[in-house]
Amino acid sequence: MADSNFIDYVKILCRSGKGGAGSRHFYRAKYVPKGGPDGGDGGRGGHIILRGNSHQWTLLPLRYRRHVFAGNGQSGSGGRSFGKDGEDVILDVPCGTVVFDADTGEFLCEVTRDGEEVKLLRGGRGGLGNWHFKSATNRTPRYAQPGEPAIEKSVIMELKLLADVGLVGFPNAGKSTLLSALSAARPKIADYPFTTMEPQLGIVSYRDNRSFVMADIPGIIEGASEGRGLGLRFLRHIERNAVLLFLVPADADDIEAQYRTLVNELEQFNPQLADKPRILAVSKADMLDEELTAEIATTLPSDIPSVFISAVTGQGLSQLKDMLWEAITDDANRIEATPITHRPLDRQHRVREEDEFIFEQEPQQPEEDEEYMDEDDYSDLEWEYPAED
Ligand SMILES: Nc1nc2c(ncn2[C@@H]2O[C@H](COP(=O)(O)OP(=O)(O)OP(=O)(O)O)[C@@H](O)[C@H]2O)c(=O)[nH]1
Ligand SMILES: [Mg+2]
Numbered sequence: 607m608a609d610s611n612f613i614d615y616v617k618i619l620c621r622s623g624k625g626g627a628g629s630r631h632f633y634r635a636k637y638v639p640k641g642g643p644d645g646g647d648g649g650r651g652g653h654i655i656l657r658g659n660s661h662q663w664t665l666l667p668l669r670y671r672r673h674v675f676a677g678n679g680q681s682g683s684g685g686r687s688f689g690k691d692g693e694d695v696i697l698d699v700p701c702g703t704v705v706f707d708a709d710t711g712e713f714l715c716e717v718t719r720d721g722e723e724v725k726l727l728r729g730g731r732g733g734l735g736n737w738h739f740k741s742a743t744n745r746t747p748r749y750a751q752p753g754e755p756a757i758e759k760s761v762i763m764e765l766k767l768l769a770d771v772g773l774v775g776f777p778n779a780g781k782s783t784l785l786s787a788l789s790a791a792r793p794k795i796a797d798y799p800f801t802t803m804e805p806q807l808g809i810v811s812y813r814d815n816r817s818f819v820m821a822d823i824p825g826i827i828e829g830a831s832e833g834r835g836l837g838l839r840f841l842r843h844i845e846r847n848a849v850l851l852f853l854v855p856a857d858a859d860d861i862e863a864q865y866r867t868l869v870n871e872l873e874q875f876n877p878q879l880a881d882k883p884r885i886l887a888v889s890k891a892d893m894l895d896e897e898l899t900a901e902i903a904t905t906l907p908s909d910i911p912s913v914f915i916s917a918v919t920g921q922g923l924s925q926l927k928d929m930l931w932e933a934i935t936d937d938a939n940r941i942e943a944t945p946i947t948h949r950p951l952d953r954q955h956r957v958r959e960e961d962e963f964i965f966e967q968e969p970q971q972p973e974e975d976e977e978y979m980d981e982d983d984y985s986d987l988e989w990e991y992p993a994e995d
Pocket of ligand 2: 781782783793794795801802822
């Protein structure tokens, strides 16, 4: 994965801005002996905001960034001046980004729509200046609120591609060939396993100017849930798909057994995947004659709709598109309509080299000069402290 540009998992360190302190200033001017408290409020610390961007396809930019710090709020000052708010950081992320707490694995938030903004970390609120604390009993409050502290969190961002149909099959089943036959996507195709190393999306046009999105993901083999082959990490990209299209080549020894193996591996990854509508396509059907097709048809699993297809001759492709379209539009299975629950990240789904990434610890930004004065400083203000009662 290291030399790939498709980054779908990244760990970054985020820190919102600290709130600025409220000021403890007292008004002073010639001939105004008791100007009174006039310390202004501190500014708000910057937020860390995520924004969905449909032009972005991967989390690559974040991988080079790693540290995301928002600006601190400035302290308030005399004359009831407010401190300046800290600068917010807006991070553009691809639609479909899910964020987890890196330490606990807990789900934090997700961004699915273009332009959608989600506040990941809130900046600290600024403290109130002493002016607010003036009262009949205390006309010279010598205190002000400090700003709220910053929030620091290391988070894991995962990209779960948004597609309507997810292709599931062993290596060499013909997934990429099918995607290239149905869409303008041109994934690499070859007769060796694991040609596809990273997910690919293609837009399949359907009748009446309608279209849907299909995702080709790397092949799955038996034991993938224990990390064999490319493992299961790419399965996260079909978690959101409305329909799963299983592809088993016509020359497989036992089509049903291969299908069951795939289903089993998927369930190991996430039991929720079992609830998705599925369609079985027997690929490379051009290698079969009619007699053989009829014979194989009787051995196919009966609990799932199936179709014989060939990406080479085009056999069965329009029937397949009809079936997919029906399943996608059926009971509003579409992505927007089916919010998925994101379970906390579990150990098995984590990407070790990312998880073990250690951030360089940079010191927090130094405290800005605050308008704090020691009590002694008040003496040269000719300020008269009221008698304590
Ligand atoms: N005869 C025939 N061969 C096909 C068909 N579809 C794919 N193939 C061949 O099967 C081989 C594998 O095709 P791919 O599309 O790369 O398979 P894949 O499922 O994407 O494989 P991985 O990316 O390795 O998981 C290639 O040599 C294709 O030419 C088909 O419909 N008919
Ligand atoms: Mg492929």
